Amino acid sequence: MDDYLPPSVRAEDQKYPAGKCLAQWKYINVTVFQASDDLFFVLFIPDLSHCGPGFIELDAGAEYAIDGKGRILAKQ
Template sequence: MKTPSTTAMYRTLLGVTLAGTLSGCSFFGYHKQEKARWAPPEQRRAVDFPDSFATGLHLTGPMAAAVDAALRDFLPPGGRPAGRGTDPRVEECLSRRSTYETFILQANEDLYFIRFSPVLDRCGLDVPILDGGAVYAIDGQGQILDAR
């Protein structure tokens, strides 16, 4: 036979369980990725697609996966670099993906090196920095092997 205190305990347990499941994704590090932004219609109408990609840059599927893995680790969506007591303008600049040049070296069929090098001029800054980038070793499945 249920007593009023047992019923209250079950309700409390149910409430805690529901609250835990609602916020559970944040406990496991799940964060919704922001969708790509689309330009306004008037800007999109001005685009003239090419007839050929012969002179374009070609990334294989594994190469694109390697770049994606390195970039998500280096600058996660919505993430910011750890402040090292530097100028806040520099920290803001280093938190933008558009600040970086990306270099890709395919060492062999299953090993890629990805280097991110900051270009602070893109933020209108003329400040020297020593350690703003990173180099990643990524396998063909998009797994990070090492980073410096």
């Protein structure tokens, strides 16, 4: 999960207004799909409603392909 957030996004950083919502896992929806015994797809989708009224974040969220040993095979 640490690979998902950019290093510049921290909940305690007041310079980044969305940091409080984008850097807290309680506001990130995580979905896991098991494609086979050794292949999983993990989706991270932030709930932007916690970032404030009218907040827009382009390209929010990510999808990872992960093997059975927890290694990231691909991300987009």
